[in-house]
Amino acid sequence: MTKRTFTCGLDAAIAVMGGKWKGLVLFMLQDGALRFGELRRALPGISERVLALQLREMETAGLLRREVHPEVPPRVEYSLTGFGRSLNIALTPLGEWGEQHMTHIENIPWGSSSKP
Template sequence: MGDRVGDMEDYCMVEAAMEVVGGKWKLAILRHLFDGTCRFGELNRAMPAITPRMLTRQLRELEADGLVRRVVYPEVPPKVEYSLTYLGESLRPIALRLEEWGHWYRERRGLGGEPVTPRS
């Protein structure tokens, strides 16, 4: 994915960011890793709606994009830990702000606030 981002024009930087962190699960995974290193099973239990196959895929993409570090320990059974890299950690303020917005949005929608309508 990093190659495609490097080839994008400067006016596409939101698209470039979405290429890296877009998708249903990536920011949620990063959010769990803000709390510290996790094993695969811990992440899987923390997000019961994601399948193990999709979690593996999303973790591999985050690793390929340099946001997550994967460490495999030579044990039986294998022990694998995931943590944030410097690049992954740099998303903390953005992800936490999105989380705040999500709470705000849900409260507004749940309290009979103005319905969200598309622009004409």
């Protein structure tokens, strides 16, 4: 396993939650545990494969907990860890900034190579 070094705290934070979907998963889990299917329905546009990969990466990073309930069929729930909740708290001001500027951001003429 390779140890990474970062140039600043923002670099480290983006490494943990980088990508389009991880921030949205953190947001969806802020109010409590959800099952895979609930997350899939709450995130239109994400494929099952990508969601599974993102959840696995987030679990490995310690952002969320995967709990398997011994039932038939098995019930699996995902919830935030303390580490994940602390990242959610840190992202709150960024989300508020996005809300305040959403109209402006939606009107940016994203080029095909720069569209998020």
